[in-house]
Amino acid sequence: MSSTLFFHFLPKQKPVILPTFESVLEAIKGNGFVWLDFNGPTAELLQPLVDQLGVHPLVIEDCLGENQIPKLDVYQGNSFVLFNSYGYDGKVLTIEEIDFIISPKFLVTVHGRVEQKSEFFTRLPERIERALATVTKGTDFLMHAIMDYVVDQKFVVIEKLEDELEAVERQIHDAPAKFKPQELMRLRGHMLALRKSLFHEREVVSKLCRKDAPCITDKSVYYFRDIYDHLTKFFEFVEINREMVSNLFELYLSARNNHLTEISLQMNEVMKRLTLITTIFMPLTLLSGIGGMSEYSAITGGTENWVISYSAFMIAMVVLGWLNYKLLKWKKWV
Structure with a gap:
């Protein structure tokens, strides 16, 4: 106005x-x-x-x-x-x-x-x-x-x-x-x-x-x-x-x-851990797959030996996984 x-x-x-x-x-x-x-x-x-x-x-x-x-x-x-x-x-x-x-x-x-x-x-x-x-x-x-x-x-x-x-x-x-x-x-x-x-x-x-x-x-x-x-x-x-x-x-x-870099570093750490787990369990998965596809008697040597056979197989898998971890650590990949 x-x-x-x-x-x-x-x-x-x-x-x-x-x-x-x-x-x-x-x-x-x-x-x-x-x-x-x-x-x-x-x-x-x-x-x-x-x-x-x-x-x-x-x-x-x-x-x-x-x-x-x-x-x-x-x-x-x-x-x-x-x-x-x-x-x-x-x-x-x-x-x-x-x-x-x-x-x-x-x-x-x-x-x-x-x-x-x-x-x-x-x-x-x-x-x-x-x-x-x-x-x-x-x-x-x-x-x-x-x-x-x-x-x-x-x-x-x-x-x-x-x-x-x-x-x-x-x-x-x-x-x-x-x-x-x-x-x-x-x-x-x-x-x-x-x-x-x-x-x-x-x-x-x-x-x-x-x-x-x-x-x-x-x-x-x-x-x-x-x-x-x-x-x-x-x-x-x-x-x-x-x-x-x-x-x-x-x-x-x-x-x-900086925020995105921090997220990327966190993601890399996650991927590193997942890769480590995958690497350790890869040979174990191979062995369990071979054992699972084989005839029952081929692993146990008979029905009376299945307890000892499977127990030894599980111990061997644990030892193999531990050796695999030590190898990766010795190579400084972990």
């Missing part, structure tokens, strides 16, 4: 809420500057920015587009900055675009095109109020305050992903057979998405620090350098975590190979 908020900022004063877009146009003509915040807007809702504030139509097209990378575009009278905010809930990473249209007299923010928790921006007014003495200096200081809030939320998401990586590492060590490698592939995809976003955001803020956007003043450059340092640190964190995902995948494969 679309919503709009308009604020009028005057030096060292609390911002005043403006009820209509017409009041925004009147406030722009006076002192201070205005902040126009659009949450989930439509093309019709943003069209007055083109008609009344001189925003380029391509900017509105970018504000309504999807799957764009962070960038900075400079137009006559204003500049367009595309930034990203992160959300992470239920193992799902959400990257939402936050657009800034900045000029000396107004700052426009556009967000909310991706369904996200509403409390993401609930603490933003509190942050602005705490830095009221700074944000009332100009639209560039207000944009920095909003960016700084968004960057702080990025760190929360990165910490959650790091915690998941640590949990995955413990699971691989404790029970590699039960671990699902899809978890590593999911985390790897999240790290690649964050890396792509942070890489381009760092370039955008670098351009702001070089004052490629005319609305960035000398005094606000130092504030944007602080954001640049945070983004650089986050980019390094993501790179380290991305390498950690690769190392964990190698660890998982190594653990699985």
Whole structure:
């Protein structure tokens, strides 16, 4: 659902809420500057920015587009900055675009095109109020305050992903057979998405620090350098975590190979024992087969000798089996 908020900022004063877009146009003509915040807007809702504030139509097209990378575009009278905010809930990473249209007299923010928790921006007014003495200096200081809030939320998401990586590492060590490698592939995809976003955001803020956007003043450059340092640190964190995902995948494969090798060794031991039993009983089976196929008197020498004959035959089989075992042991086949 679309919503709009308009604020009028005057030096060292609390911002005043403006009820209509017409009041925004009147406030722009006076002192201070205005902040126009659009949450989930439509093309019709943003069209007055083109008609009344001189925003380029391509900017509105970018504000309504999807799957764009962070960038900075400079137009006559204003500049367009595309930034990203992160959300992470239920193992799902959400990257939402936050657009800034900045000029000396107004700052426009556009967000909310991706369904996200509403409390993401609930603490933003509190942050602005705490830095009221700074944000009332100009639209560039207000944009920095909003960016700084968004960057702080990025760190929360990165910490959650790091915690998941640590949990995955413990699971691989404790029970590699039960671990699902899809978890590593999911985390790897999240790290690649964050890396792509942070890489381009760092370039955008670098351009702001070089004052490629005319609305960035000398005094606000130092504030944007602080954001640049945070983004650089986050980019390094993501790179380290991305390498950690690769190392964990190698660890998982190594653990699985060790597990399969252990099973193979156990199977070899079983086969070795079965082969030993078969080798020992093979000549005994041959003798018992020959004796079983022969005539009764051929083994006993008569009915009166069967007890002695069969007893001697059984003793001979035991001795032969024992000699066979000793031979295998002497050959070190056992």
